[in-house]
Amino acid sequence: MDNPFIIQRDILFGEPFCDREQEIERFLSAVRMRESICLISPRRYGKTSLLNQVAGKLGELGWLTAKIDFMQALSEIELAKEVERTRVKLLGVWRRAVQKLGKSVKGLKNTKIEVDFEDLHFSMGLGGSNESDGRALLEESLIRLRELPEKAGMPLLIYLDEFQRVREIDPKGNLEAKIRANFQKRSKDFLPMYLGSRRHMLQMMFADKSTPLFKSATLLSLDTIRIDRFVSFADQQFKRSLKGYFPANFATAMGQFFHGHPHLLNKTSAVIWDICLREKIQKVSKDICRRAMTEVIREETDAFLEVNRKTPRRHMSVLRQTAGRGTVPKPYSTEFLRACNLTQSQMQKIIDALVSDDRVLRDDTGLHIVDPLEELALKMIGSTPEWRSELIDRLLEEA
Ligand SMILES: Nc1ncnc2c1ncn2[C@@H]1O[C@H](COP(=O)(O)OP(=O)(O)O)[C@@H](O)[C@H]1O
Numbered sequence: 001m002d003n004p005f006i007i008q009r010d011i012l013f014g015e016p017f018c019d020r021e022q023e024i025e026r027f028l029s030a031v032r033m034r035e036s037i038c039l040i041s042p043r044r045y046g047k048t049s050l051l052n053q054v055a056g057k058l059g060e061l062g063w064l065t066a067k068i069d070f071m072q073a074l075s076e077i078e079l080a081k082e083v084e085r086t087r088v089k090l091l092g093v094w095r096r097a098v099q100k101l102g103k104s105v106k107g108l109k110n111t112k113i114e115v116d117f118e119d120l121h122f123s124m125g126l127g128g129s130n131e132s133d134g135r136a137l138l139e140e141s142l143i144r145l146r147e148l149p150e151k152a153g154m155p156l157l158i159y160l161d162e163f164q165r166v167r168e169i170d171p172k173g174n175l176e177a178k179i180r181a182n183f184q185k186r187s188k189d190f191l192p193m194y195l196g197s198r199r200h201m202l203q204m205m206f207a208d209k210s211t212p213l214f215k216s217a218t219l220l221s222l223d224t225i226r227i228d229r230f231v232s233f234a235d236q237q238f239k240r241s242l243k244g245y246f247p248a249n250f251a252t253a254m255g256q257f258f259h260g261h262p263h264l265l266n267k268t269s270a271v272i273w274d275i276c277l278r279e280k281i282q283k284v285s286k287d288i289c290r291r292a293m294t295e296v297i298r299e300e301t302d303a304f305l306e307v308n309r310k311t312p313r314r315h316m317s318v319l320r321q322t323a324g325r326g327t328v329p330k331p332y333s334t335e336f337l338r339a340c341n342l343t344q345s346q347m348q349k350i351i352d353a354l355v356s357d358d359r360v361l362r363d364d365t366g367l368h369i370v371d372p373l374e375e376l377a378l379k380m381i382g383s384t385p386e387w388r389s390e391l392i393d394r395l396l397e398e399a
């Protein structure tokens, strides 16, 4: 039996997905208005999974949809290849849709796309391309993608995932200018959506007057999931698969401990589910919850330390002190400077660097850690397994 709690990858349409009805509705109404949205949240909040659900629903309404993942692309030529791969895949989807629906469907204007020699040549040529012509090839691939809805006679939604990569690849913004120039010529049946995890950078890309993509998408934040929704979702999955039972008090305590963090909650549920299957247990107990939570926390903390091996010690100390306090109202106070063992000017430099790296956030109330996953790991560094276990025990005892 497969574990219904999907981890390590985005959740596809049709797979168990918790909450988010409102967000899905918001996207569907944006689609009807042909409004582009840039969805921002820390990593692992479920942005990609959410757009997969939206895309799935649009597929049922006769749309072509595709994700273009910018995460792995390190250069323009790699971006061009990714765009082209997507386009070729879409042609396949379109062909299958035509076969299935036939001419009888009203919305389907075209039933045949002439794939000319030029087009094939372009696609195949990309395989052996080198860096020097990256920009031109990317432009060409974007034009071909943009023209697809007209050729196919079906509207197309693409979601550009980890879109901040564009700025990372080209900090001067020329690439954004190219994308803007291209998308400006789009028909109403070509709709781009943007996703990303670097708030600071994405805000600069879409909300700064001097940048090419200024105002070309509405910025939206994705929040964590609602705890009551998680509680019923988890119980429902246990019922369906194991004919089991996940008591609401434990699920609520877990939801509160992880502050509704989708990845942490789904991953812990996956571990709990696996223990129940292995040990043939139908009712989730306090002990199982504690074991699963302790394991997830340990794994997340180890992963954090591994990724941060090269983070300077001083940066780490500011991060840890901030995480321990939740909010630092006065980061330049003598007390905080002393706790971090820094001078005021050192602190200023470090905070500036951490803000522009999207690791801390400065607002009216003070300094905070941006990513709750990081905050949790920072708090847990150095604590013994026994201490963690006791902490969780106490939490579940009160549940
Ligand atoms: N709505 C949800 N219901 C259940 N699990 C979720 C949900 N959203 C996210 N997750 C969990 O979080 C993980 C990361 O989701 P993903 O869509 O990749 O996030 P992001 O794109 O924001 O980094 C998934 O593998 C899944 O375990």
Ligand SMILES: [Mg+2]
Pocket: 010, 047, 048, 049, 161
């Ligand atoms: Mg994602």
